[in-house]
Amino acid sequence: MTTPPAPPAPGAAPASRQKRTGQAVRDRSRLRLVVAAGEVFAARGYTGATVQAIADRAGVSLQTLYAAWGSKRALLRAHLEFTMTGSATAVSEGRWAPTVGAELEAAAAPDPATRLRALASFFRSLAERVGPVWRLYREAAAVDPEIATDHAELERGRRRTLTAALAGLDDGCLRPGLTRSAAVDTLLVLAGPATYETLVEGRGYSLDEFEAWLAGTLIATLLRSPDAAGAG
Structure with a gap:
């Protein structure tokens, strides 16, 4: 005689909802810690900030902080990413650079000067948000070798993002003698x-x-002048 399949365990669906609820709670705690870390870093600097002060500011236990992020160093990185993108993990997960490229592509007409003005506008809005955090990161890198390594990787990532931002420009648009690599630099x-x-x-x-200064300087420094274009 064939044994019929066992019925679903009682409470299986509620357990699934419970799991989702638990994840939502953990996500909120992680975000609350990132926001709290930013406030403590701003007030005390990286070296003066303690994980206990961050946990207290977030209203969670020290154990919760370590379970969520693992270290003050990880919270600094999350704070930077959150300030840049609105997500504490977008840069680390590789989700930010393609979005930036798409935004710049949508904002810029084929005209090279218009593309560079769009890039200047993007950088202005980014710097307005992230300026203090850039400085905080450099100060932390000076005292923490692991943050220094992370900072170097972020700089390499910035170069990759800017390389992608210039990808829409033809080499013929560039100033004579300027290589694409030098243009990115x-x-x-x-x-x-x-x-x-x-x-x-x-x-x-x-x-x-x-x-305005950045847009004008980029156009004058990177692009072939109209006279040079006509001569070519």
Whole structure:
């Protein structure tokens, strides 16, 4: 006699809902810790911040903090990613750079100068959000070798993102003698945290002035002039 299949265990569906609820609670705790870490880092700096202070600020136990993120170092990275993208994991998971490329592609017409103006506008909005965190990351990298390694990887990622941002420009658009690699290096410096800090925080440029300066400088530095184009 064939044994009939066993019926679903009582409460199977509620257990699934319970699992989803538990994950939602963990996700909220993780996000609350990232926000709290940003507030504590802003007030105390990286070295002055403690995991206990972050846990207290988030209203969770130290055990919850370690289970969620593992370390203060990981929370610094999550804080940077959250400030950049609105997600604490978008950069690490490789979801941010393609989105940036798509946004720039949608915002820019085929005209090379328009593309560079769109890039300047994007960098201005990014720097406005992330400027203080860039500085915090550099300060932390100076005292923590693992953060220094992470910072170097972030810089390599920034170069990959900017390489993709210039991919829509034909080589013929570039200034004579300027290789694509050198164009990316130029973009890396001009649309970089140090340039933003020098002009906005040091020289007192408004964000509008900074964006206009960056767009004009990128166009003048990277693109073939109309006269050169005509001569070619």
